[in-house]
Amino acid sequence: MNVLEKARQMLKAKAVRPTIIRVRLLAYLLTHPVHPTAEQIYQALLPEFPTLSKTSVYNTLDKMLEVKLVRLITIDEKETRYDAGTAVHGHFFCKFCRKITDFAANPDYTGCQELSGYEITECNVYLTGICKACLQKINKSQEEEKAV
Amino acid sequence: MNVLEKARQMLKAKAVRPTIIRVRLLAYLLTHPVHPTAEQIYQALLPEFPTLSKTSVYNTLDKMLEVKLVRLITIDEKETRYDAGTAVHGHFFCKFCRKITDFAANPDYTGCQELSGYEITECNVYLTGICKACLQKINKSQEEEKAV
DNA sequence: TACAATATTGTAACCATTACAATTTTATCT
DNA sequence: AGATAAAATTGTAATGGTTACAATATTGTA
Ligand SMILES: [Mn+2]
Ligand SMILES: [Mn+2]
Ligand SMILES: [Zn+2]
Ligand SMILES: [Zn+2]
Numbered sequence A, B: 001m002n003v004l005e006k007a008r009q010m011l012k013a014k015a016v017r018p019t020i021i022r023v024r025l026l027a028y029l030l031t032h033p034v035h036p037t038a039e040q041i042y043q044a045l046l047p048e049f050p051t052l053s054k055t056s057v058y059n060t061l062d063k064m065l066e067v068k069l070v071r072l073i074t075i076d077e078k079e080t081r082y083d084a085g086t087a088v089h090g091h092f093f094c095k096f097c098r099k100i101t102d103f104a105a106n107p108d109y110t111g112c113q114e115l116s117g118y119e120i121t122e123c124n125v126y127l128t129g130i131c132k133a134c135l136q137k138i139n140k141s142q143e144e145e146k147a148v
Numbered sequence C: 001t002a003c004a005a006t007a008t009t010g011t012a013a014c015c016a017t018t019a020c021a022a023t024t025t026t027a028t029c030t
Numbered sequence D: 001a002g003a004t005a006a007a008a009t010t011g012t013a014a015t016g017g018t019t020a021c022a023a024t025a026t027t028g029t030a
Helices: A003-013 A020-031 A038-045 A054-066 A132-147 B003-013 B020-031 B038-045 B054-066 B132-147
Strands: A071-073 A081-083 A090-094 A100-103 A119-130 B071-073 B081-083 B090-094 B100-103 B119-130
Touching (some): A003 A020, A020 A038, A020 A054, A038 A054, A119 A132, B003 B020, B020 B038, B020 B054, B038 B054
Parallel strands (some): A090 A119, B090 B119
Antiparallel strands (some): A071 A081, A090 A100, A119 B119, B071 B081, B090 B100
């Protein structure tokens, strides 16, 4: 089953009409797990849907958020990002390249005193720092500076 | 030592000039650990500083973020909130009353494979749901509905 | 095909945040 | 104290992501 059919199935399973835009947008998220912004999604779909409006992107994302096919990533305060990854996982945000990467995280706060009696529906673990690739770049440029 | 003097000390320790606005703003955060927005901070300080500008609030907060006297809470995608709480802790966001409460959380991701070689500078654990008080309100109104 | 419900579009507005130049305050030196 | 320079604060305007809303197009059903 290709990704378009998969997206269609996922939408149907959540009783969301699998319109062409919804299917392609969800398929885009599934095949591009880089936590894109609404703007990036819009730009990516524009060639295929020349009349696409950004409002449709937001509407579609809102719909999918409602039924939990997509989750919101607010680690970058500048703009919201979206993730079709359903499995529980944490997010790391690199301050240099601004990329967001996944990592394994499955925190359990059921035993937490302060939260007893609370109903928890979403969980996000956000780490911020510098990724390996950027650290290497920084080290390299520092060495070059020393050499001069 | 009162909170103003404490705020002054904290600023000095971070080599940030303890100007009157900075001292009062930090003192406000220390005495109001409710994770206020920039707007709320501005409104709270306005009576004391009638000429206060919102730019100053943002400037002051940015300065304190730089030296880590304050941390950013991005759990509510609508607006950024600020926290002078330095100790490691998690945040719970109630979708109904929009209050953010603290809870004990000290995740350790040093052994995480995906992050080996990464430099982690910030850690945020965000939980979203419905707080105890709001759940009780909802239950009560549901009972009343039944009764009618 | 006709109809009603739903989805999509285009435009304008909203609003938190930022840019920036002008003004004021502060620290330092004579 | 007065002069000077650096830093902080202010006011205004702009930015940009997001939302409101009415008009248009598409879809499902009979
Ligand atoms: Mn992810
Ligand atoms: Mn807190
Ligand atoms: Zn990076
Ligand atoms: Zn609540």
